[in-house]
Amino acid sequence: MRHGLLQLLPRLEVSCSTLLQRNSGVACTNQFALNATGRRGFADDADLRKTPLHAFHVENGGKMVPFAGWSMPIQYKESIMDSSIFCRKNAALFDVAHMCGASFRGKDAVEFLESLIVGDVASLEDRTGTLSVFTNDKGGIIDDSVITKVDGEDIYVVLNAGCRDKDIEHIQSHVKKFQDKGKKADFIIHDDRSLLALQGPAAHETLQPLLKDLDLNTFYFSNFAILDIAGIPCWLTRTGYTGEDGFEISVPDSHAVELAQKLLESERVKLTGLGSRDALRLEAGLCLYGNDLNEDITPIEAGLKWTIGKRRRDACDFLGGEV
Secondary structure: OOOOHHHHHHHHHHHHHHHHHHHHHHHHOEEEEEEOOOOHHHHHOOEOOOOHHHHHHHHHEEEEEEEEEEEEEEEEOOOHHHHHHHHHHHHEEEOOOOOEEEEEEOOOOOHHHHOOOOOOOOOOOOEEEEEEEEEEEOOEEEEEEEEEEEOOOEEEEOOOOHHHHHHHHHHHHHHHHHHHHHOEEEEEEEOOOOEEEEEEEHHHHHHHHHOOOOOOOOHOOOEEEEEEEOOEEEEEEEEEEEOEEEEEEEEEEHHHHHHHHHHHOOOOOOOHHHHHHHHHHHHHHHOOOOEEEOOOOOOOOOOOHHHHHHHHHHHHHOOOOOO
16 A cells, blocks of 8 residues: 555654664764653754754744754654655655755766766766765765766765765765876865755646746656756755655755745645655655665665666776675
């Protein structure tokens, strides 16, 4: 049944925050604190990072929890099950600005990125993307990421929040060695941008009226565009993490709330928390770093052989390729 796993959510909601923490690779011990009455409550988020939509979440009834070092909404006034089913029938708007958007730029950017991941970036058409994985010297998976080839000298990636620090350290250590050889590739972290995910069967009809220069009927899965949405400059990718049709929108921090408000003007769109996002990806059978993937599991062992392009399999010219 389509909603089979969603029917289990009433039993999962009590522990969903703990599940999210474990999935993010962050210790669960800091997630909850006992208050003066001895009841369990959420820990103080004073030391947590906050997305530009944090106050907006609180104003709209978001239940904020620690996640990968960020204060994020696990749910709103509706239950996780009701929000998940709403996404399957309509559209959900997720704040995923805790994830790390970054770019590799320069005439040798493709060559550099291909030394770290298993995908065939060179063969991608401009403004299209694919899922790939970063590997270590043993062939284990450091992180999985959607890789978008904007053009031959500009590749956009989104890194998992729980892997952000180790990913950045790993990439920066290798880019320095690459540059020392006289190669041209820069690694740029987009900490001035937010990321919104609009997911569900109503995502297309909700977004189309806000676009002047793009017909979404010809904008296919994994396609990428730089354009204005409701007059706001954005980067748009047709992708997601729910098993539904949808889009991820990179928007300047200063316009994040404005864009969210514009998208929420539709009665078929609701703010939705990470509890539902996790339940939806679980139902869709999508891999989760920290559960299905880690540094001791190779892409082949993880069932991700398809992410290794034929040219890359033949050459094995990525970290751990000989394994």
